[in-house]
Amino acid sequence: MNTRQLLTGMSLFLYSAFFLNQPAYSKEVTPSFQDYRVVESLQKVFESVAEKVKPAVVNISTISEVKINHPPIPPEFKDFFFHFGVPFPQFPDKFRTRSLGSGFIVKQEEEWAYILTNNHVVDKATKIKVKLSDGSVYRAKVVGKDPKTDVALIKIKVGNKKVPTVELGDSDRIKVGEFVIAIGNPYGLNWTVTHGIISAKGRHGLGLNPIENFIQTDAAINPGNSGGPLCDIHGKVIGINTAIVRNAQGLGFAVPINIAKKVMNDLLKYGKVIRGWLGVYIEDISPELAKKFGVKKGVLITRVMKDSPAEKGGLKNGDIIVEFNGQPVKNVADLQLKVINTKPGEIVKIKVIRDGREKVLTVKIGQMPGTEHLALEDLISKFGFSVQELTEDLRERLGIPRWVKGGVIVTEVKPGSPAEDAGLREGDVIVKAGTTPRNLRRVKNLDDLLAVIRNAGDSGILLKVVRGEGVFYVVLNQEE
Known part of the structure; x- marks a missing residue:
C-alpha cells in the first residue's frame, strides 16, 4: 500500500467516524402527551x-x-x-x-x-x-x-x-x-x-x-x-x-x-x-482559629461592652460562643438573629470556649438601645414636630419657669404640618397630654408622650402647653 492509498483510507475512516456519530438534526422531535x-x-x-x-x-x-x-x-x-x-438670587433650601x-x-x-x-x-x-x-x-x-x-x-x-x-x-x-x-x-x-x-x-x-x-x-x-x-x-x-x-x-x-x-x-x-441585646462585638472565626480551639463553628467575642448583659453574665473578650440557649451558633448573622429574637429579660444559657475549655454561662438578655428613639421618630413625625426631654441645662438656656415641673420641649416644627397648624412653636413645653380633658396625664418624659400618642389611635390629641409664663391647650390631628 502506497502513501496515497494510506491517506485516502484514513480520510474515509475519519469522515465515517465523525459524521456517523453526529446526532440526526434533521429528525423531527415530537413531544409526547x-x-x-x-x-x-x-x-x-x-x-x-x-x-x-x-x-x-x-x-x-x-x-x-x-x-x-x-x-x-x-x-x-x-x-x-x-x-x-x-x-440677590434666592437659592432653594x-x-x-x-x-x-x-x-x-x-x-x-x-x-x-x-x-x-x-x-x-x-x-x-x-x-x-x-x-x-x-x-x-x-x-x-x-x-x-x-x-x-x-x-x-x-x-x-x-x-x-x-x-x-x-x-x-x-x-x-x-x-x-x-x-x-x-x-x-x-x-x-x-x-x-x-x-x-x-x-x-x-x-x-x-x-x-x-x-x-x-x-x-x-x-x-x-x-x-x-x-x-x-x-x-x-x-x-x-x-x-x-x-x-x-x-x-x-x-x-x-x-x-x-x-x-x-x-x-x-x-x-x-x-x-422590641429586640434582645447582648452587648458584644463579634466576628466570624477563621479556619485557623477554629482549628486551634477545636471548634467547627461559632463566633469570636472581640469586645464586651461595659455594663452590658454580656459583662454582667460573665462573658469575656476572646470567648468563642458555640451555643445559644442549646442551639449551635453558626456565624455572626446567626447569633445576631438568635439574640434579637429573644425577649428582653429572658434568662439564656450561652456555651463558650475559653482557654480551650467549654464553659456555660447564664445571661439575662437586655433590650437593644435605640428602639425608643426610633419609636419617637415614627410616632412624632406623623404630626410634624420633634421633642426632647426638659433638662436643667435647657431650662437655664431657654428661661423655662421654675414652676414648670417636668415635660418635654418642642425642638422642631415642620412648616405646613399638623403641629404648625395647631399653633405649636419651637421652645414650647408639653406638660400634659391625652385625648379628652378628663384623661389628661402628666408628661414627665418621652415615654409618657409616646404612650398617649400610641393609645390615641387616629383620634385627635389634646396637649397642655407652657409658653413663657402662659399656659394654653392645642389639639393635634394627623394629616389626612
Whole structure:
C-alpha cells in the first residue's frame, strides 16, 4: 500500500467516524402527551399564584423633601449684587423627589388595611399614595418603620370596602432550589410577575442593612419591585423583595417574612420594635482559629461592652460562643438573629470556649438601645414636630419657669404640618397630654408622650402647653 492509498483510507475512516456519530438534526422531535401535561401543570401553578396574590399587591408612590445645605456666602458676594442694584438670587433650601415601590396587604381590621413594604420605599416621605389592583387610590399613613431590617408597615383607610390580603408563609422552612414568584411594579410597570428559584439563604455581610439574613433569588427584581412579595408555589409570601446587585443578573435579595412578621407585630402591639441585646462585638472565626480551639463553628467575642448583659453574665473578650440557649451558633448573622429574637429579660444559657475549655454561662438578655428613639421618630413625625426631654441645662438656656415641673420641649416644627397648624412653636413645653380633658396625664418624659400618642389611635390629641409664663391647650390631628 502506497502513501496515497494510506491517506485516502484514513480520510474515509475519519469522515465515517465523525459524521456517523453526529446526532440526526434533521429528525423531527415530537413531544409526547405526557411532556405537555408536565409543562402545563407547572404553568398552571404559576398562573394560580399570580391570580391569588396579584390582587393584594399595591403600587406605592411617594413624595419626599430633601434639604439642601448651601455653603456660606461671603458678604462681599452679596455686596456686589447690591452695588449694581440687582436683587440677590434666592437659592432653594429644599427640593422634592418622587419614587415608586411596591407593597402587599397583610391584614384588614375594621376600616383600615395594613400593608408591608420596605422602609426605604417610604422613609422620609411627606406624602404616600397607594394604588390598589382595582385602580382605587388612597393616602397612606406610616404605622412604623424599622431601618435595621428595612421593613415598614403602612395603612390605608378603606372604610367598609373588603380588600384582598396575602397569606404569610414560614421563611424558616424554605429550601435552596425551590421555585419562587416575585410580584411588583418594576419601573412603574404595574403588577409584573417573574419567577425563579431560591439561590441561597442567610446571605449577610452585604452592607445593605444593619441586620441581614437575606433570601437570594434569581427571579427578576428591578427598581420598583422593592417592597413587593416573594412567594412560594402555594402563593404564600416568604419574603419582601428588597435589593438587587447593580450590573449583575440573577442576584436579587429579599427580607425573610419571619423577620418582617416580628417587626409588624411589635409595631402594632408596642409602637416600636422590641429586640434582645447582648452587648458584644463579634466576628466570624477563621479556619485557623477554629482549628486551634477545636471548634467547627461559632463566633469570636472581640469586645464586651461595659455594663452590658454580656459583662454582667460573665462573658469575656476572646470567648468563642458555640451555643445559644442549646442551639449551635453558626456565624455572626446567626447569633445576631438568635439574640434579637429573644425577649428582653429572658434568662439564656450561652456555651463558650475559653482557654480551650467549654464553659456555660447564664445571661439575662437586655433590650437593644435605640428602639425608643426610633419609636419617637415614627410616632412624632406623623404630626410634624420633634421633642426632647426638659433638662436643667435647657431650662437655664431657654428661661423655662421654675414652676414648670417636668415635660418635654418642642425642638422642631415642620412648616405646613399638623403641629404648625395647631399653633405649636419651637421652645414650647408639653406638660400634659391625652385625648379628652378628663384623661389628661402628666408628661414627665418621652415615654409618657409616646404612650398617649400610641393609645390615641387616629383620634385627635389634646396637649397642655407652657409658653413663657402662659399656659394654653392645642389639639393635634394627623394629616389626612
